[in-house]
Amino acid sequence: MSTPFTLIEGGLAGAVTLRAELRHPSSLREPEVEAWRSLMARALEPSVYADPDFTLTMAQHLADGQTLALLLVWQDGLRTPILRGVLPLRLPARQGLAGRARLWRLPLAGSAEAAVDADHAAAVLRAALDHLRRSPLRLVDLHWPDLRPDSALAVALGEVAGSTGRRLAVADQAELPAPAPAPLTLPAGRTSLERVRDPVRLRDAVEHFLVLDARRGPDSLLADPATATAFRVVTRRFARRRQAWVDLVRRDGEVVAAAVHLATGRHDTIWRQAGLCLAQGPAPAPAPRIEAVVTVEAAGAAHPKPERTGLRRLMRLRA
Numbered sequence: 001m002s003t004p005f006t007l008i009e010g011g012l013a014g015a016v017t018l019r020a021e022l023r024h025p026s027s028l029r030e031p032e033v034e035a036w037r038s039l040m041a042r043a044l045e046p047s048v049y050a051d052p053d054f055t056l057t058m059a060q061h062l063a064d065g066q067t068l069a070l071l072l073v074w075q076d077g078l079r080t081p082i083l084r085g086v087l088p089l090r091l092p093a094r095q096g097l098a099g100r101a102r103l104w105r106l107p108l109a110g111s112a113e114a115a116v117d118a119d120h121a122a123a124v125l126r127a128a129l130d131h132l133r134r135s136p137l138r139l140v141d142l143h144w145p146d147l148r149p150d151s152a153l154a155v156a157l158g159e160v161a162g163s164t165g166r167r168l169a170v171a172d173q174a175e176l177p178a179p180a181p182a183p184l185t186l187p188a189g190r191t192s193l194e195r196v197r198d199p200v201r202l203r204d205a206v207e208h209f210l211v212l213d214a215r216r217g218p219d220s221l222l223a224d225p226a227t228a229t230a231f232r233v234v235t236r237r238f239a240r241r242r243q244a245w246v247d248l249v250r251r252d253g254e255v256v257a258a259a260v261h262l263a264t265g266r267h268d269t270i271w272r273q274a275g276l277c278l279a280q281g282p283a284p285a286p287a288p289r290i291e292a293v294v295t296v297e298a299a300g301a302a303h304p305k306p307e308r309t310g311l312r313r314l315m316r317l318r319a
Contacts, residue, residue, distance in 0.1 A: 017076050018084060018123055020131035022069045025059035025088075028052075032072075035083040036115065040264050043115045044152050048262040048269045049106050050113035053237035055088050061230035062107040067091040071131065073124045084117040085124035091137065100293075101132060102143040108230060108272075111146040114153070121156040126164060132296045145173060145291040157292055165299025173289040194248045199239040205246035206235050209258040212274035221272075231272075238262050249275070 028036075036052040048054060059068050073085035088106070092099030103112035116124050132139045147154045161168035196205040210228065214220045221228045238244035243264065249257040257275035261268055 016120070016123070018073055018120070018127040019076070020071060020073045020127045022071055022089075022131070022135065025056055025068055025070055028056070028070070031080075032083070035081070036086055039083045039086065039115050039117060042117050042119065044118040044121050044156070045116075046264055046267050047113045047115075048238075048264045048267065048271070049109035049111065050086070050115040051238075051262075051264050052086075053241075054109070054234055054262070055086075055106060055113070057230050057233045057237065058106050058108065059088070061226050061233065066104075067093055068104060071128050073127050073131075075120070084120050085128060086115045087128055088112075088114070092139075098138045098140050100141050100143050101137075101139050101296075103145060105145060108227070108234075112144065113146075116153065116156070118152075121152065122159050122163075125156055125160045129160065129164070129166065129294065129296055129298075133298065139296050141167075141293050141295045143291065143293050145289070147290050147292055148287055149290050154290065154292070157294060161294050166297070167295045169293045170290050173291045175286055175289075190252055192250045194250065195245055196248060197242065197245045199236075199242075202235065202239045202244065202246060205248055205258070206232060206260070208248060208255045209246060209260055209272070209274050212255065212258055213272070215274075234262070235260060 033052050033056070040046060040051055043050065067090065069089050069091055071085075071087040071089055072083065073087075074081040075084050076082075088104040090102045090104045092101070103114060105112045129142065132142060144157065147157075158168060160166070196202050210220075210222055210231070214222045217223070221231050235244050235246075243262065245261050247259045247261070248255050255275070257273070259273045260271045262271045263269065
């Protein structure tokens with residue numbers, strides 16, 4: 001099922017038609033994944049965690065029985081459709097009861113991420129909410145955590161809620177506990193830094209990282225086989241695109257610290273760090289975050305008759 005939404009662009013003679021659909025993550029074909037990668041270059045708030053190589057890997061290996069779906073918003077193009085938005089959602093587990101859709105807080109990212117076209121942000125969010133309203137899933141509202149108060153996405157969500165008469169509740173979000181600081185005592189000797197970019201050599205560098213990370217004990221990546229597999233798959237997929245690298249710090253030849261970098265375009269992100277902390281100083285204060293809940297139902301909207309679609313099968317699928 002797809003829900004059409006028409007956007008009148010200022011200064012243009014025609015109208016842009018957006019349509020939305022809910023898809024199970026495993027159902028995406030390679031052309032759709034490529035369209036998602038192209039969207040990342042136009043994203044309002046680029047994030048490596050909203051990249052398909054990250055999100056789809058988490059859905060494949062770390063869904064933990066949750067009912068997941070991707071809310072895709074398309075624009076019909078002259079030759080092929082253009083993907084304008086991707087919202088990874090966690091849907092209510094129980095069928096037939098009114099519930100809440102939530103932006104999925106991605107494992108190994110610690111935040112909920114969405115890819116929304118910067119030139120069509122408000123229209124994409126409106127099309128997404130309209131589709132959720134028309135779906136047979138009986139959704140009441142959409143919960144969106146991990147928003148920065150001054151972010152463009154938060155502004156666009158407020159604009160859509162105001163223009164459609166939807167209720168929007170915003171609350172401060174509790175901060176996640178800070179990780180324990182790494183020890184600062186370094187062994188005596190000569191220190192060197194190596195940046196590994198080659199995809200073949202990067203596999204060994206990732207294993208060096210995992211060995212260091214294993215010293216954290218039960219909280220380490222290797223303590224859970226599924227988590228370790230997801231970590232390896234993400235780095236391998238980004239490495240194929242030359243968008244992953246590992247910094248290795250050696251003291252007298254022994255690796256004592258490591259950092260894994262991921263990038264989408266020009267946006268370099270230090271994904272994970274392990275081993276000894278090589279710089280001492282105050283930790284930066286975490287940026288304030290808010291969580292928003294917007295009703296799916298627009299003011300004065302008629303209740304549409306649910307359509308018979310493949311969504312009933314989607315609800316039965318467990319990622």
